[in-house]
Each structure stands twice: as structure tokens, then as C-alpha cells.
């Protein structure tokens with residue numbers, strides 16, 4: 001029998017617009033997979049010709065979720081180009097805001113975006129709250145929001161919603177799917193944490209607002225430093241930081257960590273989440289300055305799942321190509337020379353399985369041609385996975401003591417083998433472990449800041465841009481979704497060229513010219529789907545990367561076009 | 575309180591009361607009890623909403639009643655060409671432990687970032703809601719609408735509908751439409767020069783009247799407050815020339831800015847981090863666009879009042895104004911200083927169509943000049 005095709009669009013609970021298509025054989029095993037991003041906004045065209053000092057604020061709008069990552073990258077790429085000597089206080093403030101972002105992003109991701117792939121909300125209604133309370137002590141000595149009375153209230157609240165027939169955002173979920181592995185009691189614990197996560201994420205967001213003026217889209221970084229000098233010199237502001245940080249830490253230690261531990265134990269034998277990855281290469285950037293010399297995360301990469309050695313990144317080996325992306329140029333180019341002109345070829349009609357299992361003809365991905373707005377980045381011609389898991393693996397291979405400690409402790413507590421890291425489950429655990437590292441060590445940055453403020457109040461270095469000079473610079477760093485890089489060329493005091501190579505591009509990009517697939521596509525192949533009308537396994541795998549598709553889609557000018565003379569093909573001005 | 579307005583609200587409440595409830599056993603009053611929120615806290619919250627909407631405290635009981643009845647409002651939220659910042663802002667909403675209540679009673683039927691189902695099942699949720707609540711749901715749209723290449727820069731769903739088609743359909747069946755954020759209100763960052771996808775505001779899709787709630791992103795208060803206004807009055811709030819509710823966008827940042835005294839005294843930050851910055855001097859000279867920007871940030875702030883950009887020492891960039899990415903840049907220089915306008919081939923900084931804005935600009939320029947002159951005179955007199 002011929003293969004069946006499944007289309008999932010929209011992939012919800014992500015940032016941006018993503019479509020996944022897979023083919024399954026007669027046993028419902030995935031034989032091929034395609035990932036397509038279906039929105040193009042063109043921000044890199046838009047920053048061209050502008051004041052380089054404005055770039056940070058504009059590229060920040062690439063994403064409102066990882067809302068300070070691109071802001072910082074846009075500013076530090078310029079600082080790298082014009083060689084700014086950044087005051088230590090500014091470095092610490094940026095690091096603290098990055099910490100808050102990691103905390104916020106990962107908590108929101110695990111509970112609000114990814115959680116419903118692991119937790120069956122409807123099953124939680126069958127739980128015995130008393131037993132659930134007891135269960136929660138198995139994963140934590142001081143569990144969070146799992147008292148019998150509170151769990152009962154959570155249950156009643158959801159029960160009302162079900163009885164009233166108005167499930168709102170919970171309607172039409174894949175509830176009851178056989179690959180949900182938690183017991184009703186465990187589902188109830190996680191559901192209670194889901195509701196609490198909504199509150200805690202506000203605290204994490206406030207952390208960013210204290211030094212950033214607001215969140216999303218903070219407004220306190222500038223080329224040369226930060227502007228929140230009054231907040232820094234205000235002890236009550238710093239005390240507020242400390243208190244809110246501790247609130248978030250309590251949630252991570254007593255809810256997030258135990259929940260992932262619980263999921264790790266319960267899902268250890270679910271084939272779809274412990275299938276080993278097919279893209280065995282992992283890369284990460286530097287991240288989170290703890291003090292003047294030391295970072296929490298360090299740049300590097302590993303090959304073939306080999307944790308015995310980590311390599312140094314050679315920036316010249318990063319290339320992007322567009323064989324299957326909706327742009328004209330196909331040959332691999334380094335980000336400083338990247339070129340792209342939109343070339344949308346759309347979908348082609350194919351027979352696919354719909355939500356009721358019927359075969360229907362709809363517009364589908366043309367895998368022989370171009371099929372995504374995302375490009376395919378490669379390092380030394382190889383695909384790589386980036387993200388929290390990559391960050392943990394690279395740190396582990398580098399012998400980073402802090403990282404080794406949390407990874408080993410988790411493996412021991414969950415009873416999982418090292419190879420369980422190279423899976424969907426490992427990716428979800430890696431994100432939690434990264435969060436744990438931040439709550440455990442993040443206050444070192446805060447303390448370094450206080451120490452430094454005692455004799456240095458500077459937050460800004462004036463840094464004029466010489467209009468007669470040409471510059472180029474880049475930012476490479478670790479952000480919540482993985483290694484992010486921005487590349488800028490400056491001429492006549494204006495942006496001449498701009499390119500972002502973002503985490504989701506590495507993970508979500510289509511096939512390259514040699515037929516090599518990126519992690520989303522490659523890692524889906526071989527997975528068995530329980531019910532092809534409700535492909536929960538696919539959603540769970542894709543969500544484990546925390547897709548950020550608006551981030552991944554970017555474009556540059558056509559080669560040869562001069563500053564300020566960008567021409568848009570008239571066919572696009574419909 | 576004006577009698578007419580009061581009558582309008584009362585009439586609206588009567589209407590609401592008569593509407594069939596979607597969740598019979600699930601009134602707000604009941605939910606309050608379950609959540610352990612006292613009547614007193616609830617009334618306090620209603621009072622807060624009254625203040626937020628610039629209404630007199632006498633409205634408080636009416637607001638409370640409206641909130642109790644508002645479990646009858648299904649909401650559909652669409653994400654078009656955007657960055658999800660507005661959705662993120664919405665989830666920061668916080669009134670004394672009542673935020674999740676807002677989630678509950680507006681009954682969020684479709685929201686791609688938050689909903690459980692994906693793919694076919696997500697499409698089904700949208701179709702169901704649009705049919706079941708036809709003419710009764712509120713549509714909130716985040717993101718600009720790409721028009722280039724017949725809108726195909728954005729497609730959503732298995733059938734690959736363009737954002738444009740989807741929005742048009744959803745608008746036609748809705749009770750009211752809110753364009754959330756500057757992208758949806760005015761096209762936003764993707765519509766900045768040279769606008770490679772030909773992105774346009776939501777209002778270009780249909781001729782229905784649309785309430786704009788701009789900001790990049792708008793504060794959580796402005797999003798939730800606008801919704802409350804609809805609940806209360808059942809029709810559009812008073813709007814300015816750009817269809818922004820005047821209760822939120824009626825005053826300039828500059829008029830109520832905490833640094834306004836410094837402006838009037840001619841005390842300016844010259845460089846970020848200088849002595850003036852430490853003392854909280856005015857940010858005009860390092861690029862603040864507060865004098866040209868209509869929004870309530872200087873009063874409401876963000877993240878439940880934690881801060882706002884000017885408090886953090888950064889100038890306002892004018893994010894609630896049409897085309898601000900082009901007209902307000904460069905962000906570290908005063909508007910009068912336009913060394914970069916040529917980049918936009920005359921379409922950028924000079925492209926501000928808003929006559930009011932120009933008048934304001936001129937008035938401010940005069941103000942600044944006056945201050946400068948006064949300072950000069952003072953200096954020369956050795957004061």
C-alpha cells in the first residue's frame with residue numbers, strides 16, 4: 001500500500017507559523033518528514049540603510065517571546081564592529097536580563113506550550129487528590145501547590161469547564177491518546193503547576209522589566225551600554241530583583257524539576273520520546289556572564305554524540321543555503337555575504353489524511369522544489385542541533401563542573417542512561433537543567449554587580465561611528481532556544497548588510513543540496529504514530545525544540561543592490 | 575457621572591443579562607468564590623478598571639456587574655505577521671489574582687500560542703467558534719497583513735489560506751474587532767520602509783470599523799481595558815483620528831512624564847549614563863519621542879506598574895504612532911535632527927502624514943528653542 005501523508009498546520013503553541021508534513025507506511029511509521037515555515041516578514045531588508053544604533057530595537061521585533069535576545073544581539077554585533085569597551089555594569093545587567101529571559105521562556109515553554117503534550121488534562125479529573133498529594137512527595141521533599149485541598153480545587157475548576165461544554169483553549173486536544181503516560185494523579189499535579197506557572201511567569205517577566213523598563217520588548221540597551229543607571233543605583237530596585245528571583249527559583253526547584261523528573265520516569269519506555277536523534281552533532285554559544293571572567297555556558301560543539309571531546313567553533317565554516325527555501329540563490333554563503341531574493345513557489349495539490357482519517361486533496365509541500373521560508377544553515381557542511389540540550393552536552397563534554405553536576409544528578413535521580421539525553425525526552429530535560437543552573441548560580445552575577453557598583457557607577461561608553469570607515473562585526477551567543485548569531489556590515493555610517501542565523505533555523509531548516517536534513521525532519525523519521533488523525537508524537541517531538549519560527553525566517557538584500565536602493569520585485573506588491 | 579452615559583451602560587447590561595449564557599453554572603460570582611477572592615477584592619478591582627478607563631468611581635458597581643455578566647463573550651485571537659509580543663503582553667495582565675478569571679470569562683476559543691489542539695483540530699476549533707458564535711464573538715488580531723504576492727507571504731492551516739483571507743472571513747462574522755498592537759493597527763515593523771511584503775494594517779482588509787490598540791506591544795492594561803470598554807458599553811469607545819481609544823491614547827507621553835519638570839527646567843541628559851542620567855534628567859536630547867507620542871505609559875506603566883522605558887532611562891520611541899519605525903528614527907537623536915532621512919528617499923522621516931503630529935512637532939521645537947534660549951541667557955548672566 002502506498003504511503004499516507006499527514007499534514008499538521010498550524011503547529012500551535014509555538015512562536016510563528018509552522019507546517020509539518022510526514023509520510024507514514026502501512027504500520028504508521030514515519031518514512032519521510034518536511035518542515036515548512038509559512039510566514040516571511042523581511043526584517044533584514046528593513047534595517048538596511050538605517051542608523052546602526054537603531055538596529056537593536058528593530059531586530060528585537062523578530063520575536064516577542066525571546067524578547068531581549070535579538071535586541072542584545074543587534075546591539076552587540078554593532079559593538080563588536082566598532083570595538084566598544086563595554087562597562088562591566090552594562091555587561092552584568094545584560095547578563096541578568098538574559099537570565100530572567102531564560103527563566104521566563106523555559107517555564108512558559110514547559111507548562112503552557114509543551115506541557116499539554118505530556119499531560120492529559122482530562123485524565124486529571126479522574127485523580128484522587130489525596131493520592132496525588134502523596135505522589136508529589138516522590139519527586140520533591142517540598143512540593144509546590146500539591147496539597148490535597150488545592151488539587152481538589154484545581155480539579156473542580158476544570159470539571160466545571162468540562163461540564164459547561166466550554167473548553168476554550170482546551171477544546172479538541174488530543175486527550176486520551178495512548179501515548180500519554182502519566183497516571184491521573186500525576187496529571188493532576190502537573191495541571192496544578194500549569195496554573196501556577198501562569199503566575200510565576202509574570203514574576204520572571206517583572207525581573208526583566210525592573211532593569212529593562214518593560215517586558216516584552218525591553219528598552220534599556222544601547223550601543224555602548226545600558227540606560228537603567230537609576231534602577232541600578234536604587235537599593236530597593238535591587239532588593240525587588242532578589243525577591244522575585246527567589247520566587248521563581250522556588251518554582252523551578254519544587255515544581256519544574258520534579259515534574260520533569262516524573263515525566264522522565266514515566267515516559268522512559270515510550271518509543272516516540274526515547275528514539276535516538278539522527279542528527280548527532282550539537283553546537284552552543286557563550287552565555288550568562290557570572291563575573292568579569294567566567295560564563296555559565298561556553299561555546300563549542302560535539303560530533304557524533306561523542307561526549308569525550310568538544311571542539312572550538314571556526315566562524316568561517318558557518319554557511320547558509322536555500323536549495324529548498326523560497327529564495328533565488330542556492331549556493332552556500334557565509335552570513336557576511338549572504339544573499340536572498342524571495343522566490344515563492346507555493347504548494348502543490350496532494351492527497352493527505354484529514355482530521356477524520358479521510359483522504360483529501362489539499363495544497364501540500366512540494367519536496368522536490370522549494371518549500372519553506374527558512375534557510376538551511378550548516379557548519380562544515382554538516383547539520384547541527386542547537387538549543388538547551390546542545391548547551392548541556394557541549395558543556396558536559398568540555399568538563400564544565402556546574403553542568404556536569406546537574407546532568408549527573410538528574411540522570412541518577414531519574415535512573416535514565418546517558419543515551420536518553422540524545423532524545424526528545426533529553427531535549428525537554430536539558431531545557432529544565434539549563435533553568436536549574438540559572439537559579440542555582442545566577443545570583444553570582446547579581447553579587448558581582450553589587451561588588452562592582454561599590455567603586456564603579458559607569459553604565460555607558462560613548463561610541464561614535466566614523467562615517468568614513470567600513471566595519472563588520474557579529475554577535476554569537478547562547479539564548480533560550482540555542483546558539484544565535486547576528487552579522488552586520490556598516491558603511492557610510494549606515495547598515496550595509498545584516499544577517500541573523502538563529503537557533504530555530506539550525507533546527508527547523510529544510511533539506512540541503514546534498515539531501516541532508518535538519519533536526520526537525522531527520523529526527524521524526526522512524527517514529528511510529530499511534531493515531532494518524534491525532535499525531536501527538538509529532539507535536540511532542542517538534543515542541544521539544546521550542547520552535548520560534550518568526551525568529552527563523554529572515555532575508556537579505558539581493559547582491560549588488562546599493563544602500564537605499566533596494567528594489568522589490570513588482571510581482572510582490574500585489 | 576453623566577446621566578446619558580449611565581443610561582447607556584445600564585441598557586447594555588440589560589442586554590447582556592438577556593443573552594443566553596454559555597456557561598450556565600459558571601458565573602463570575604461563583605468563580606470568585608471558588609478562587610477565594612472576596613467581594614471586597616473584586617470591587618477593588620472594578621474600581622481599578624474604572625480608574626484605568628478614566629471613569630468616575632461611581633461607575634464601579636456597573637463595572638462589577640458587567641464583569642459578572644461578561645462570561646458571555648467568546649474571543650477569537652488571530653496571529654498574522656507578528657512576533658507574538660502582543661500575546662505575551664496579554665499574559666502579563668494582573669489585577670489582584672483576577673487575571674486567570676479574565677481568561678475564564680472571555681472564553682478564549684482560538685489562540686494559536688495557547689490552545690491545546692494543532693492542525694486539523696485547531697482549524698476545527700476556529701470553524702466551530704466562528705459558526706457557533708456568529709455575530710457575537712470578539713475578534714482580536716495581532717500582526718500585520720501581508721498583501722504582496724496576493725497575500726501568500728503568510729498562509730495558515732492545512733488548506734494554506736492566506737492571512738488576508740482568514741482575517742477577512744473572521745471579521746465578517748464577528749461582533750467587534752480589535753487590532754492589537756502597532757502591526758495590526760498600522761502595519762508595524764514589517765511595513766517599515768521598504769516594506770518588502772507590502773504589509774498593511776488590518777483595516778485594509780475590510781471596511782468594518784476596527785478599534786486600534788497600538789503599541790509595540792501595547793501594555794497589558796490597554797489590551798484588557800479595551801475589552802472591558804466593549805463589555806461595558808457594547809459599542810466602540812471614543813476614538814481619535816487613528817481609531818485609538820482616547821481613554822488610553824488621549825494624552826501625550828510628554829504631558830504626564832515623570833521627567834517633565836526637568837524638560838521645563840531645561841535639564842537634559844546629554845549622554846546615557848552621565849550625571850544628568852543618574853539624576854533623572856529629561857531624555858529629549860538623547861532621542862525621546864514622548865512629545866510626539868500619544869499613549870498612557872507615563873501613567874499606567876508596564877508589567878503591573880513595575881516600570882516603563884523612560885523610567886529605565888531610555889527615550890520613548892513612539893511605538894503607538896503610525897509608521898513610527900520610519901518617522902521616529904533615529905531613536906537616539908531628537909526628531910528635529912534628521913541626518914538619516916535621505917536613506918528613505920524622502921519616504922521616511924518626512925513621510926509623516928499626520929498634520930497634528932507636525933503641529934505638535936513645531937510647537938515642541940519652539941518649546942525647546944525657548945528653553946535653549948533661556949538657558950543661554952542664564953548662562954551668560956552667570957546663573
Ligand code: SF4
Pocket residue numbers: 827828829831832833834835837855856857858862863864865884889890
Ligand atoms: S522629552 Fe521624554 S523624557 Fe523628557 S519630559 Fe518629555 S517624555 Fe519625558
Ligand code: SF4
Pocket residue numbers: 219789790827867868869871882883884889890891892893894
Ligand atoms: S514609552 Fe513610548 S515607546 Fe515606550 S512603550 Fe510607551 S509609547 Fe511605546
